[in-house]
Amino acid sequence: MLMNRRTFSSALVAGAAASLIASRGMAAPSAPLKARNVVLVHGLFADGSCWSEVIGRLQAAGLNATSVQNPLTTLPEAVASAERVLARQDGPTVLVGHSFSGMIVTEAGMHPNVSSLVYVAARAPDAGEDYTALAKTFPTPPATAGIVFDGDEGRLSEAAFLRDFAGDLPEAKAKVLYAVQQPFHKALLTGKTTQAAWRSKPSFYAVSTEDRTINPDLERFMAKRMGARTIELKASHLSLISHPQEITRLILEAAGHQA
Template sequence: MTDGPQGGPARNVVLVHGAYADGSSWSDVIPLLHRAGLTVTAVQNPLTSLSDDVAATRRALDRQDGATVLVGHSWAGTVITEAGDHPSVTALVYVAARAPDAGEDFTALAAQFPTPPANAGLVHNDGYAQLSESAFLEDFAGGVGEARARALYAVQGPIADDLFKARTTTAAWRDKPCYYSISRQDRTTAPELEQFLAERMNATTIEVDSSHLAMVTHPEAIADLIIMATHGTRSPAPNSTAR
């Protein structure tokens, strides 16, 4: 078991959303974590810079009472990699997420893997970028019901044009227990890249037969992985599959 600062399993979870999203992307997972007796906080990232997103996440971590599992989806993997050195954090959970090493050029790393279709749908305007409606619905939110996907599109957070150029100064995954959910049907981040990242951090890994938004299409699998992290357990076995 991974003990927190005060011993025992973590009772708090901080969820960090990725690019093109907001905290409502976790709304299907949150009730499941509440049912498990966990205190849950969803960060609202400004998506204006890595430092701004890390600051928002650290403020949420500062408000936690004791041991906390820090969870990041997509771009937020970069955020939790930087903010995860917070003393309250006992484990990191990555959901189809980036996980750069300290100082690593993640764009260059990602270029070594297949280019995901969603990249072609990025629309730039006045220093910010968003996914086009078609790219969001077909690539980012594939497999999500139409009404829900359109609601998620409506709350899509614009990102700063240079957001993905930022580099972390630390890699918390090198020092904290890690858990990773690979989205096998991902059209926003290459599943091959996700597999590489999970293996590099020696994460307890599950594979979910989902698009990029596994926490929407497979909330039970993601909640179960987070609950495992709160207890510091390493089962089910790595590379288990959720359908």
């Protein structure tokens, strides 16, 4: 069956638009599905309890929230830990990641239960991208110098944790968080994502303007590249603890709820 000129032109325009979306990495559709489930993933130098301030607020809004215990071993094992939790959800689910776990959100976000993605001062690589190489195109943040290794396990020194990771938290609270810091394995940092969920799902990003763990301009670059709905918070890397209300509002928006 031959295609008439008008049909051909329409198809050409549609194809060009699809190509533009793919090349720019803009998420489609732009509006998220309404969701009542939220899965939260922590990054380096933390454990699942770092989401406590946000979880209570999500529960008060009527949402079902689950914090994944990231094993911090290898990227495939970390992704699998999130996917197991996602598989237990009973409908559309917002997948939220902080810091390193943006890698997990980017990969595990392809799970069919995931309706939208939220990045909180998080890595947001493209498929197959070398995140370390990308980060080196921006000034190195101060926290990097504070990483210490015991064999294959890495962690932040107490001084770096208090100053560069949790700089806008009361010292007593930051010390409690330091006490539950989980070490990461060197192998975790070598992983690369094989797919980028932000290319096909609505994405949201919270930039921490006072971040000393990930360069704020790198955060802005990644948020813009994915076409994310973006907010900026005058916060340290731990905006999920110092600004839980704002982070909760962003998650509620990603879930299609009134904040």
